[in-house]
Amino acid sequence: MNPSIALGASQPWSPPLYLSSVYHHADLDSLDRIHQAGEPGFVYARDNHPNAEGLERTLAEWEAASWAVVTSSGMSALTLACLASASAGDRILASDQLYGRTSQLLQELSRFHIVAEQVDTLQLAAVEQALKASDRPRATLLIVETLSNPLLRVADVPALAALCRRHECRLLVDNTFASPEIHRPLEWGADWVMESLTKMISGHADVTLGLLAGRNDDLPRLRQIRSIWGLIGHPFECWLTQRSLPTLSLRMRAACTNARALAAWLTLQPEVERVIHPSLPEHPDHDLADKLLEGAGGHMLAIELKGGRDAVNRFMQQAKGIPFCASLGDVYTTCSHPVTASHRYVPEAERQRLGITPGLLRLSIGIEPLAHLQAEMRKGWAGERG
Numbered sequence: 049m050n051p052s053i054a055l056g057a058s059q060p061w062s063p064p065l066y067l068s069s070v071y072h073h074a075d076l077d078s079l080d081r082i083h084q085a086g087e088p089g090f091v092y093a094r095d096n097h098p099n100a101e102g103l104e105r106t107l108a109e110w111e112a113a114s115w116a117v118v119t120s121s122g123m124s125a126l127t128l129a130c131l132a133s134a135s136a137g138d139r140i141l142a143s144d145q146l147y148g149r150t151s152q153l154l155q156e157l158s159r160f161h162i163v164a165e166q167v168d169t170l171q172l173a174a175v176e177q178a179l180k181a182s183d184r185p186r187a188t189l190l191i192v193e194t195l196s197n198p199l200l201r202v203a204d205v206p207a208l209a210a211l212c213r214r215h216e217c218r219l220l221v222d223n224t225f226a227s228p229e230i231h232r233p234l235e236w237g238a239d240w241v242m243e244s245l246t247k248m249i250s251g252h253a254d255v256t257l258g259l260l261a262g263r264n265d266d267l268p269r270l271r272q273i274r275s276i277w278g279l280i281g282h283p284f285e286c287w288l289t290q291r292s293l294p295t296l297s298l299r300m301r302a303a304c305t306n307a308r309a310l311a312a313w314l315t316l317q318p319e320v321e322r323v324i325h326p327s328l329p330e331h332p333d334h335d336l337a338d339k340l341l342e343g344a345g346g347h348m349l350a351i352e353l354k355g356g357r358d359a360v361n362r363f364m365q366q367a368k369g370i371p372f373c374a375s376l377g378d379v380y381t382t383c384s385h386p387v388t389a390s391h392r393y394v395p396e397a398e399r400q401r402l403g404i405t406p407g408l409l410r411l412s413i414g415i416e417p418l419a420h421l422q423a424e425m426r427k428g429w430a431g432e433r434g
């Protein structure tokens with residue numbers, strides 16, 4: 049028998065970490081009350097555990113949701129959403145500028161006879177056409193990202209939500225690049241929001257978790273699928289993420305302020321051909337970003353260096369304070385190269401159509417002092433003009 053330590057009248061101030069994979073019960077009635085009468089309690093950690101539930105409650109508030117479910121990664125949150133909304137013979141619609149693994153997940157679903165169709169979600173008429181197409185299976189889910197990778201195009205969530213409502217299709221918004229600090233898709237009419245908690249929400253590059261949240265009555269079914277398919281996140285990762293939440297606002301706002309200031313500064317640097325950030329007036333979705341992202345524009349930034357791939361390579365070798373990492377949303381600024389990383393397997397013709405060139409560098413801006421970042425970037429292109 050495990051020792052149980054009585055805490056008496058005292059309560060721990062910081063949330064405890066419950067690593068137990070199973071919970072014991074006094075008798076059969078106790079278990080019945082949990083299963084049948086909805087009494088609070090836990091049975092088995094793959095079904096649910098206190099650290100997941102605590103995190104879910106806090107994040108549901110952030111997302112303006114009535115419920116949230118934590119999953120083992122962003123990809124498992126997307127898997128859960130697909131499993132819950134499509135059966136063999138249904139169609140899932142998705143933006144044609146999604147995170148690469150999400151597009152691959154949709155292709156995988158064809159093995160289960162779920163049809164995936166990608167559409168240019170920046171063209172509302174094209175979305176409507178795809179939603180109402182009567183010669184194809186009915187569309188049950190539309191997936192878009194608030195900010196696309198790496199070009200940071202902004203999804204018109206309220207307009208897409210209105211279209212989806214009209215055609216009885218759920219709208220799922222992957223809000224990973226924005227975080228609920230600057231955009232809450234449910235407030236703009238989306239049915240579900242999904243986050244990779246691995247990124248800005250946990251914020252320290254030491255967690256892999258995901259979240260799906262909403263306001264409808266889907267929670268019991270989602271919890272059931274999460275348990276059957278084994279998609280829940282580990283207690284320690286939930287605990288770490290819970291610990292990150294009090295600083296989410298500070299981190300996200302500081303990173304967005306840095307990104308805005310850097311974007312303006314980068315437009316003045318002769319080594320930089322193109323700067324992509326929604327705060328810039330020349331960004332195609334500048335006005336929409338102002339409306340939907342509280343004017344913050346986000347912490348992601350992309351630049352095209354003059355000199356193409358060689359210039360990017362030199363930047364990575366010289367700007368050692370901005371490491372090349374295949375993730376984003378850390379407190380430290382990191383960079384990635386879409387052509388060799390996220391878009392490596394996208395056909396070149398498609399990359400060209402989208403404007404993803406060899407000189408394009410994606411930056412996830414952190415919370416370092418601005419002057420430090422500017423100095424680091426100058427190191428990246430030092431010797432360029434010599």
Ligand SMILES: Cc1ncc(COP(=O)(O)O)c(C=O)c1O
Pocket residue numbers: 121122123124147193197222224225244245246256257258375
């Ligand atoms: C926009 C977006 N969605 C989803 C994911 C998947 O999240 P995870 O890596 O936590 O599975 C990522 C990961 O990079 C992402 O960038």
